[in-house]
Amino acid sequence: MADQVLLLAAGLSVGLLLLLLLALVVYYLWRKKKSQRLYQELLSTVPSVPACSAPVILVSQGPWSMPSEIPFTLPPRFMTRKHDDLENEVEEMKMESRRDILAHRGSLSVRSWYPVGTVLAGLYSAPSLNEVVAPPPGMVARLCFSVECRHSSEQFMVSLLRLANLPPRFHGNATLVELRLLPDDRRPRQAKARDTGPDPEFSDCFVFQVSGVCVSHSTLSMCVLSVEQDGKRHVVGRVTFPLERELSQAGRVLWRDLETEDDTQCSELGDVQVSLTYSPSLQRLSVVVLRARGLQLLTDTGVCVQVSLQILTRVMKIKRSCVVTSENNPVFNHNMTFKLRSQHLDEACLKFELQQPNQVRSECPVLLGVLVLGPFMYARGLQLQHWMDMVNTPQEPVELWHGLGRAS
Numbered sequence: 001m002a003d004q005v006l007l008l009a010a011g012l013s014v015g016l017l018l019l020l021l022l023a024l025v026v027y028y029l030w031r032k033k034k035s036q037r038l039y040q041e042l043l044s045t046v047p048s049v050p051a052c053s054a055p056v057i058l059v060s061q062g063p064w065s066m067p068s069e070i071p072f073t074l075p076p077r078f079m080t081r082k083h084d085d086l087e088n089e090v091e092e093m094k095m096e097s098r099r100d101i102l103a104h105r106g107s108l109s110v111r112s113w114y115p116v117g118t119v120l121a122g123l124y125s126a127p128s129l130n131e132v133v134a135p136p137p138g139m140v141a142r143l144c145f146s147v148e149c150r151h152s153s154e155q156f157m158v159s160l161l162r163l164a165n166l167p168p169r170f171h172g173n174a175t176l177v178e179l180r181l182l183p184d185d186r187r188p189r190q191a192k193a194r195d196t197g198p199d200p201e202f203s204d205c206f207v208f209q210v211s212g213v214c215v216s217h218s219t220l221s222m223c224v225l226s227v228e229q230d231g232k233r234h235v236v237g238r239v240t241f242p243l244e245r246e247l248s249q250a251g252r253v254l255w256r257d258l259e260t261e262d263d264t265q266c267s268e269l270g271d272v273q274v275s276l277t278y279s280p281s282l283q284r285l286s287v288v289v290l291r292a293r294g295l296q297l298l299t300d301t302g303v304c305v306q307v308s309l310q311i312l313t314r315v316m317k318i319k320r321s322c323v324v325t326s327e328n329n330p331v332f333n334h335n336m337t338f339k340l341r342s343q344h345l346d347e348a349c350l351k352f353e354l355q356q357p358n359q360v361r362s363e364c365p366v367l368l369g370v371l372v373l374g375p376f377m378y379a380r381g382l383q384l385q386h387w388m389d390m391v392n393t394p395q396e397p398v399e400l401w402h403g404l405g406r407a408s
Contacts, residue, residue, distance in 0.1 A: 141165045141258040143239050147250050151212050160191050160202040170226040175200045181208045182219045183376045183384055187392055216244045221385055224258055267403030269369040270295040275399040276390040285340040289332045298366055299356055303330050306353045309338045345391055349374025369404025
């Protein structure tokens with residue numbers, strides 16, 4: 001019997017406690033809803049003010065003109081107060097707002113806004129982009145940009161501003177700029193001009209995450225492309241910005257001439273033009289040796305090109321073009337294909353050797369120059385960029401001129 005009484009008493013205590021908690025929750029919700037209703041009433045008494053404007057808006061009686069000074073104020077701060085005080089303030093606000101609106105026929109005013117000062121509108125009138133970054137004299141195609149290096153956050157920022165003096169054949173096309181921070185970037189960042197014509201403008205900013213140790217060894221590459229309506233792309237020119245030499249120009253608006261294939265000077269040993277295409281579905285690398293220029297020929301026996309595919313330290317395949325007998329600018333147009341799996345693209349490279357047949361010893365041709373195209377493991381600069389463009393644009397031929405180097 002005593003146990004039953006104890007259980008009954010415990011049950012009643014728990015029930016009373018639950019009822020008390022429920023009553024407290026209901027009371028809290030009622031007070032919150034009441035405060036929200038009073039808050040809405042208080043807001044409804046405030047005259048409507050357009051968004052993104054000052055709480056005091058001048059309404060001119062005559063024609064509209066930009067004020068020289070715009071009042072800058074802070075909005076009111078609504079704090080939880082006692083119920084009676086809040087109701088009294090609502091009534092007070094209603095009466096005072098009506099008096100303010102009737103009294104200030106030329107302006108709208110809001111009570112409880114805290115004045116801070118005024119903003120001089122003339123300081124924030126943005127001049128035209130042509131006034132800020134007017135191109136230097138001349139008719140050369142140029143790219144305008146600025147760079148900034150933030151060592152604390154290990155960020156390198158590039159802002160594209162505009163192009164100037166595009167060739168007339170590109171005026172009706174869309175203009176793109178592809179940016180890479182070599183040697184690390186595999187895929188390019190892309191910016192599209194807002195308009196067409198000879199001087200298209202940009203409004204793009206790119207952030208590259210790069211450590212302070214590597215930034216001085218990096219090179220910013222910007223390629224300007226003209227895209228027709230059918231999607232066909234034409235390379236207008238390139239800008240190469242080595243950070244090791246140019247980082248002192250950070251924070252300034254820079255103009256750089258676009259380097260086109262016609263403008264590039266021939267290297268000491270000559271240049272060779274190569275086209276690369278990779279097909280992931282067929283796992284096939286197509287190489288076309290197009291032509292060469294400025295070769296330093298030793299004899300008149302002709303020139304040939306030997307191309308070898310190498311994976312790590314192993315030479316997988318060697319192919320050779322036919323011998324072309326001509327002057328210093330031979331035309332080859334020789335197509336070669338190599339079997340290469342996609343997983344080996346970061347480990348493989350192509351080695352081009354321009355040779356002349358040796359009349360004395362046929363097994364030892366005379367070497368005129370060497371070119372290596374491949375990933376960061378083997379190449380830098382344009383040679384690396386050519387390989388990365390081939391990887392990032394499958395099924396599309398990528399064609400570039402490259403200077404020949406000496407055999408190491």
